[in-house]
Amino acid sequence: MNLEERTAYGDIGRKGLWENNTALVQLLGLCPLLAVSNTLVNAVSLALATVLVMALASGAVAALRTLIPYEIRIPVFILIIAALVTCLDLAFNAWLHELYLVLGIFIPLIVTNCIVLARVEAFAAKNSPLAAAWDGAAMGVGLLWVLALLGGARELIGAGTLFSGIDMIIPGAQALKVLGDDYPGLLIAILPPGAFILLGLLIAARNAWVARAAAARPAAPHAPVDTASA
Amino acid sequence: MYNSPYLRQNTSVRRVMVTVLVAMLPAIAMQVWLFGIGLLLQIAIASATALACEAAMLSLRRRPVARALGDGSALVTAWLIAVCLPPLLPWWMIVIGTSFAIIIGKHLYGGLGQNPFNPAMLAYCVLIISFPALMSQWPGLQGSDAATQLNWVLGGERALDAVTGATPLDALRTGLLGNADVSAVMQSPAFGHVAGAGWEWVALAWGAGGLLLLALRIITWHIPAAFLGAMALVSGVAWLIDPSHYASPAFHLLAGGTMLGAFFIATDPVSGATTPRGKLIFAAGIALIAWLIRAFGAYPDGIAFAVLLLNICVPLIDIKTQPPVFGHKVEPPDGGAR
Numbered sequence: 001m002n003l004e005e006r007t008a009y010g011d012i013g014r015k016g017l018w019e020n021n022t023a024l025v026q027l028l029g030l031c032p033l034l035a036v037s038n039t040l041v042n043a044v045s046l047a048l049a050t051v052l053v054m055a056l057a058s059g060a061v062a063a064l065r066t067l068i069p070y071e072i073r074i075p076v077f078i079l080i081i082a083a084l085v086t087c088l089d090l091a092f093n094a095w096l097h098e099l100y101l102v103l104g105i106f107i108p109l110i111v112t113n114c115i116v117l118a119r120v121e122a123f124a125a126k127n128s129p130l131a132a133a134w135d136g137a138a139m140g141v142g143l144l145w146v147l148a149l150l151g152g153a154r155e156l157i158g159a160g161t162l163f164s165g166i167d168m169i170i171p172g173a174q175a176l177k178v179l180g181d182d183y184p185g186l187l188i189a190i191l192p193p194g195a196f197i198l199l200g201l202l203i204a205a206r207n208a209w210v211a212r213a214a215a216a217r218p219a220a221p222h223a224p225v226d227t228a229s230a
Numbered sequence: 231m232y233n234s235p236y237l238r239q240n241t242s243v244r245r246v247m248v249t250v251l252v253a254m255l256p257a258i259a260m261q262v263w264l265f266g267i268g269l270l271l272q273i274a275i276a277s278a279t280a281l282a283c284e285a286a287m288l289s290l291r292r293r294p295v296a297r298a299l300g301d302g303s304a305l306v307t308a309w310l311i312a313v314c315l316p317p318l319l320p321w322w323m324i325v326i327g328t329s330f331a332i333i334i335g336k337h338l339y340g341g342l343g344q345n346p347f348n349p350a351m352l353a354y355c356v357l358i359i360s361f362p363a364l365m366s367q368w369p370g371l372q373g374s375d376a377a378t379q380l381n382w383v384l385g386g387e388r389a390l391d392a393v394t395g396a397t398p399l400d401a402l403r404t405g406l407l408g409n410a411d412v413s414a415v416m417q418s419p420a421f422g423h424v425a426g427a428g429w430e431w432v433a434l435a436w437g438a439g440g441l442l443l444l445a446l447r448i449i450t451w452h453i454p455a456a457f458l459g460a461m462a463l464v465s466g467v468a469w470l471i472d473p474s475h476y477a478s479p480a481f482h483l484l485a486g487g488t489m490l491g492a493f494f495i496a497t498d499p500v501s502g503a504t505t506p507r508g509k510l511i512f513a514a515g516i517a518l519i520a521w522l523i524r525a526f527g528a529y530p531d532g533i534a535f536a537v538l539l540l541n542i543c544v545p546l547i548d549i550k551t552q553p554p555v556f557g558h559k560v561e562p563p564d565g566g567a568r
Contacts, residue, residue, distance in 0.1 A: 185360075193359070
């Protein structure tokens with residue numbers, strides 16, 4: 001891998017994790033993001049599944065991109081994604097059954113998550129399999145860390161715990177009662193409004209960060225894609 | 231923004247806010263007289279929290295702190311939060327509600343004059359969604375002594391069942407769910423002449439304060455009239471159809487937050503509609519949704535949710551009801567609006 005390629009891969013990674021972050025900048029795939037981010041374990045589990053699907057789907061589509069007729073590419077992409085998600089759904093059901101029951105419909109719904117199709121259409125259909133898989137993984141990890149932050153914050157504020165439900169993945173493990181037994185729990189954080197409010201605060205924090213960084217170096221060669229500078 | 235011509239009024243934010251605070255005094259006095267002094271401590275906690283959050287947010291936003299603090303708008307929000315909450319809540323709930331109202335409900339949207347939602351109703355909704363059990367504990371009329379009440383607000387051990395009673399709306403809801411009819415439910419001691427025992431006097435005091443605001447031209451007649459008129463209309467129609475399942479209009483007008491909402495909440499000049507016709511639509515919509523929530527919803531009172539729902543509609547309502555500029559051609563009145 002020469003230097004030029006390496007910078008290209010670094011660029012893909014940086015865009016996925018920060019500059020074009022799916023949850024904070026593109027605001028894509030918010031339905032599962034808001035629905036399952038009520039605890040840290042749920043959020044990270046679904047995000048990991050999404051990372052896996054995005055990497056595999058992007059890689060597979062990129063490998064097949066010369067064979068897929070342009071006119072019917074979207075149905076073909078969806079079929080490829082749906083096949084991968086079905087495998088994952090069955091795997092969850094077999095090996096993480098309790099978690100499967102909690103995440104429920106949101107595992108099969110990864111198929112309809114617009115961020116998966118968006119990366120396949122925008123990147124994988126035009127690039128090499130390796131770059132596409134890396135792009136899918138980077139975008140997925142960008143979603144993962146935001147989901148983890150959101151899920152952790154909602155669980156902590158709403159119930160005062162972290163890692164509740166960890167025993168669904170590691171049998172016998174206990175949730176951390178971070179704020180003690182008599183914490184009353186601000187229920188709204190776990191309910192849907194809490195997801196919107198906290199996501200809004202995260203987006204605002206990112207925008208403030210980007211605006212401050214842009215002000216610090218006015219002649220930055222690489223203008224970040226964000227809504228704050230608009 | 232839309233209500234030109236810009237007539238000059240000899241008034242200021244500070245004068246308006248202080249007048250509103252004064253107009254709230256009769257109802258606060260009545261509530262203290264009937265239910266005990268817990269409310270006063272609650273007002274003090276809410277006011278202190280609101281001023282602290284206001285000062286913190288103003289300095290974070292690099293705005294002049296002293297001038298904005300002195301306008302009294304944060305105090306009005308704090309007092310409204312304190313009076314609409316059950317009077318014996320633990321202090322930290324009041325702090326959470328008030329700081330949410332000031333920080334997220336007001337300053338994150340741009341501060342005074344920019345907030346699309348009524349901050350006091352945001353605080354109420356956050357608290358009733360988060361702590362539904364505590365939010366339904368209202369002290370009974372026979373009450374408890376001052377020391378006990380203060381102890382509870384400050385977080386002492388609570389023996390609530392001894393002195394709390396259901397609010398009239400709660401009692402009505404529970405009774406109707408148990409297949410009793412309205413007249414049988416109204417025999418319970420929680421009810422007075424037409425609405426809740428004691429609560430009907432508090433409601434009348436809110437009405438008196440509201441009339442003072444009207445007389446001083448702080449608010450116009452549109453919102454209270456449309457609010458109370460629509461509430462009487464929808465509850466009256468339902469009552470005439472089936473008096474055993476729907477409470478009378480008099481009950482709905484004097485129970486829960488109807489009077490407070492009509493004169494002090496919906497009339498918020500920032501989050502409410504501003505055109506005359508828009509005010510009528512806005513207030514009637516709140517009354518309709520509030521009655522629907524009372525009659526069919528999961529919560530006993532729906533004023534707060536109704537106000538927030540109609541707050542979202544305000545930009546649309548204002549654009550659609552903008553009066554023609556003086557001297558321009560008057561468009562033919564459209565059929566749907568009043």
